[in-house]
Amino acid sequence: xxxxxxxxxxxxxxxxxxxxxxxxxxxxxxxxxxxxxxxxxxxxxxxxxxxxxxxxxxxxxxxxxxxxxxxxxxxxxxxxxxxxxxxxxxxxxx
Numbered sequence: 001x002x003x004x005x006x007x008x009x010x011x012x013x014x015x016x017x018x019x020x021x022x023x024x025x026x027x028x029x030x031x032x033x034x035x036x037x038x039x040x041x042x043x044x045x046x047x048x049x050x051x052x053x054x055x056x057x058x059x060x061x062x063x064x065x066x067x068x069x070x071x072x073x074x075x076x077x078x079x080x081x082x083x084x085x086x087x088x089x090x091x092x093x094x
């Protein structure tokens with residue numbers, strides 16, 4: 001199994017690992033992941049950027065959700081018309 005994100009030197013060095021060595025490296029990597037996530041969560045600049053993104057995106061997200069709701073409603077109305085359950089005498093169902 002290869003992973004394009006792994007350096008060739010890591011792959012080469014890991015070829016001859018025994019189970020204990022591989023397990024130790026696995027635990028070390030999991031600890032590093034936890035540490036990186038904690039550092040990311042504590043990063044004030046990143047948190048501020050996320051807040052700015054959220055604020056700037058709010059209007060777009062609202063508009064997107066409104067349009068998606070319109071689409072859902074209109075698809076439902078079209079289905080009702082096609083099924084003949086709405087205004088069957090309008091000629092739309094002919």
